[in-house]
Amino acid sequence: xxxxIWGGLAAMLVALPSAIAFGxxxxxxxxxxxxxxxxxxxxxxATVLGLVAPLVGDRTRLITAPCxxxxxxxxxxxxxxxxxxxxxxxxxxxxxxxxxxxxxIQIALGLAGxxxxxxxxxxxxxxxxxxxxxxxxxxxxIPKFLGVAGAGGLLDSLAHPSxxxxxxxxxxxxxxxxxxxxxxxxxxxxxxxxxLVCGVACYGVLxxxxxxxxxxxxxxxxxxxxxxxGANLLDTLGIRLPGMDLLQLPTLLQVAVxxxxxxxxxxxxxxxxxxxxxxxxxxxxxxxxxxxxxxxxNMASSLxxxxxxxxxxxxSLINISSGGTTRTSGLVTxxxxxxxxxxxAPLIAWVPVAALAGILIVTGFRMIDRHSMAFFYTPxxxxxxxxxxxxxxxxxxxxxxxxxxVGVALAILLFIREQTRSSVVRKRTEGAAIFARxxxxxxxxxxxxxxxxxxxxxxxxxxxxxxxxxQLHAALEPEIASHKYVILSxxxxxxxxxxxxxxxxxxxxxxxKNDGYLVFCDIPKDLPSGLKMKRFLKxxxxxxxxxxxxxFRQLEDALKWVESRELPQHPELEPMAVVTVDLSAMxxxxxxxxxxxxxxxxxxxxxxxxxxxxxxxxxGSDDALYxxxxxxxxxxxxSHRRDGFxxxxxxxxxxxxxxxxxxxxxxxxxxxxVSNAEVYVLSRAxxxxxxxEHGAVATALVAGSARNLALHLSSAMDTLLASRSx
Numbered sequence: 001x002x003x004x005i006w007g008g009l010a011a012m013l014v015a016l017p018s019a020i021a022f023g024x025x026x027x028x029x030x031x032x033x034x035x036x037x038x039x040x041x042x043x044x045x046a047t048v049l050g051l052v053a054p055l056v057g058d059r060t061r062l063i064t065a066p067c068x069x070x071x072x073x074x075x076x077x078x079x080x081x082x083x084x085x086x087x088x089x090x091x092x093x094x095x096x097x098x099x100x101x102x103x104x105i106q107i108a109l110g111l112a113g114x115x116x117x118x119x120x121x122x123x124x125x126x127x128x129x130x131x132x133x134x135x136x137x138x139x140x141x142i143p144k145f146l147g148v149a150g151a152g153g154l155l156d157s158l159a160h161p162s163x164x165x166x167x168x169x170x171x172x173x174x175x176x177x178x179x180x181x182x183x184x185x186x187x188x189x190x191x192x193x194x195x196l197v198c199g200v201a202c203y204g205v206l207x208x209x210x211x212x213x214x215x216x217x218x219x220x221x222x223x224x225x226x227x228x229x230g231a232n233l234l235d236t237l238g239i240r241l242p243g244m245d246l247l248q249l250p251t252l253l254q255v256a257v258x259x260x261x262x263x264x265x266x267x268x269x270x271x272x273x274x275x276x277x278x279x280x281x282x283x284x285x286x287x288x289x290x291x292x293x294x295x296x297x298n299m300a301s302s303l304x305x306x307x308x309x310x311x312x313x314x315x316s317l318i319n320i321s322s323g324g325t326t327r328t329s330g331l332v333t334x335x336x337x338x339x340x341x342x343x344x345a346p347l348i349a350w351v352p353v354a355a356l357a358g359i360l361i362v363t364g365f366r367m368i369d370r371h372s373m374a375f376f377y378t379p380x381x382x383x384x385x386x387x388x389x390x391x392x393x394x395x396x397x398x399x400x401x402x403x404x405x406v407g408v409a410l411a412i413l414l415f416i417r418e419q420t421r422s423s424v425v426r427k428r429t430e431g432a433a434i435f436a437r438x439x440x441x442x443x444x445x446x447x448x449x450x451x452x453x454x455x456x457x458x459x460x461x462x463x464x465x466x467x468x469x470x471q472l473h474a475a476l477e478p479e480i481a482s483h484k485y486v487i488l489s490x491x492x493x494x495x496x497x498x499x500x501x502x503x504x505x506x507x508x509x510x511x512x513k514n515d516g517y518l519v520f521c522d523i524p525k526d527l528p529s530g531l532k533m534k535r536f537l538k539x540x541x542x543x544x545x546x547x548x549x550x551x552f553r554q555l556e557d558a559l560k561w562v563e564s565r566e567l568p569q570h571p572e573l574e575p576m577a578v579v580t581v582d583l584s585a586m587x588x589x590x591x592x593x594x595x596x597x598x599x600x601x602x603x604x605x606x607x608x609x610x611x612x613x614x615x616x617x618x619x620g621s622d623d624a625l626y627x628x629x630x631x632x633x634x635x636x637x638x639s640h641r642r643d644g645f646x647x648x649x650x651x652x653x654x655x656x657x658x659x660x661x662x663x664x665x666x667x668x669x670x671x672x673x674v675s676n677a678e679v680y681v682l683s684r685a686x687x688x689x690x691x692x693e694h695g696a697v698a699t700a701l702v703a704g705s706a707r708n709l710a711l712h713l714s715s716a717m718d719t720l721l722a723s724r725s726x
Contacts, residue, residue: 007324050334057293
């Protein structure tokens with residue numbers, strides 16, 4: 001409980017000065033002496049949000065208060081209302097209505113489950129959005145920093161130095177310096193509070209030399225009295241319902257887009273802060289419930305005359321570091337903000353506007369993601385930098401919701417570009433090579449080259465979607481004229497869409513004209529997206545029982561189907577099952593005696609491995625030697641520089657070993673059964689025992705393993721050099 005009280009008080013000291021500054025920034029473009037009303041609106045926002053949001057929301061350590069995105073959006077709208085000649089009173093009511101509707105939209109987003117989607121906005125978009133908001137805040141505060149009467153636009157203020165008030169600039173400079181240097185002096189008191197005290201003290205010193213500065217009434221350099229003359233402060237509090245004249249359809253349409261913009265930006269800001277809190281406290285939050293809580297808080301704040309807000313990073317981190325652990329800390333922040341309004345109103349009236357402008361300028365500067373600017377200097381991240389820059393420019397010269405939309409669209413285009421740059425074909429193998437390995441057993445008849453060349457196997461990978469559809473078509477179309485069977489292994493495919501299936505249907509139709517077949521195999525049951533690929537292929541018309549496209553569970557089944565269709569055309573060939581080569585028939589052991597073979601047979605175990613399963617994996621503790629009895633096995637290697645480079649496909653009679661058998665870490669070897677396979681497994685201990693009495697056969701095994709590995713590595717090097725020279 002004590003930690004929550006201290007955490008809430010510390011969070012109030014951080015959030016309240018910023019809330020006052022945000023409130024003044026929002027109403028300043030409306031002119032007149034509305035600075036005090038803006039300050040009250042900021043404090044009311046901190047009060048109501050602190051009291052309501054923790055009770056309804058999900059995040060226990062989150063401090064909700066007026067924030068920079070709300071100030072950026074609402075101050076820009078206020079400036080537009082003022083330029084259009086709208087009375088200040090109506091403009092304030094419209095701003096309140098926008099905050100109210102933004103809360104309603106946030107509640108709707110939470111109920112619709114959108115909260116979990118907002119946090120997936122790409123980092124370049126978030127970075128550009130934060131930087132854009134920071135620059136907007138800085139640009140809007142420079143006129144106040146310079147003391148320009150009426151708080152005109154940035155360019156207009158800079159173009160007329162005669163309007164500058166040097167005392168205002170001095171106060172603002174002192175506050176900026178204090179904001180930057182006070183954290184190095186002490187961290188016990190928040191820098192914002194110390195900077196504000198420095199600004200008030202500096203203004204008092206300047207007023208001692210110029211008594212005109214010490215006049216409170218109608219002084220544009222000060223916030224001013226928080227109430228009208230003769231009025232009670234409590235008269236400014238209370239529920240403020242919009243009049244019926246503001247609930248007309250034209251007015252609702254006028255505020256709809258700004259309210260949506262504000263709701264989205266406040267939601268992003270809140271959920272971003274929640275993710276940081278999760279990482280710091282090893283907790284989790286319900287994003288949708290948090291949006292509902294934020295929406296209810298913003299509705300209540302707008303009705304009470306406060307400005308809307310979001311979960312704020314600085315105040316929340318101060319709350320955590322000060323011991324806040326429950327919702328009580330947020331409630332303490334709200335109550336202490338209200339007490340500050342009631343008891344410190346006379347002091348708040350003497351706060352210089354330039355001091356608040358200095359606080360916001362530093363806040364805006366800190367929002368700029370300067371680290372991401374370095375993306376420009378790296379070719380790999382230069383396009384991401386362009387996304388950030390585009391978001392910033394649209395935010396400054398357009399609006400924040402358009403900036404977010406442009407950023408997301410560009411990020412999607414970059415993702416599609418990255419996907420299209422990776423090949424969808426992992427491997428292409430001629431049927432002649434596959435059938436030669438399948439039928440290389442002793443005494444087996446040769447598979448006719450004319451028929452073996454009728455088939456080709458493609459191992460596809462990655463995402464098959466509209467971005468890679470043309471690449472898929474370009475890879476498969478040349479095979480139509482030269483092959484009767486085009487077999488597609490789908491084991492490594494991550495996603496599939498209608499555009500890709502349309503391309504596959506085109507390939508199938510062209511094969512059918514040439515009396516050819518499109519064959520699918522290794523179809524995963526479920527894609528990462530949850531899509532049932534086999535059913536999807538049937539529903540889109542690619543695979544049907546009546547056409548020339550077929551689907552099989554494994555590559556082995558597809559190959560058997562091809563054999564069953566072609567072997568009857570060659571009576572001299574018997575339909576063969578998968579070739580099985582026992583130890584006595586292996587070429588590697590052709591010089592071994594029957595006694596040696598029997599000794600090896602006694603020490604070796606036979607293991608059955610299903611297609612797609614690993615015989616041994618990278619980094620495993622396996623130290624065995626393997627002799628392939630039947631089936632196909634794919635061997636690949638990786639190192640710290642390259643992952644998953646295929647060395648070879650081995651068949652019956654071949655020998656292979658793991659990195660553990662070689663007693664080395666690099667290259668890391670891995671073996672996967674391409675089809676159902678059987679292997680003889682001889683552990684290193686068993687090999688050592690064999691070598692004691694049967695040294696010749698043990699030497700033959702080791703020599704054969706080393707010879708095969710050397711050949712595979714040499715072939716891999718040739719492939720690498722050939723690809724590099726292209």
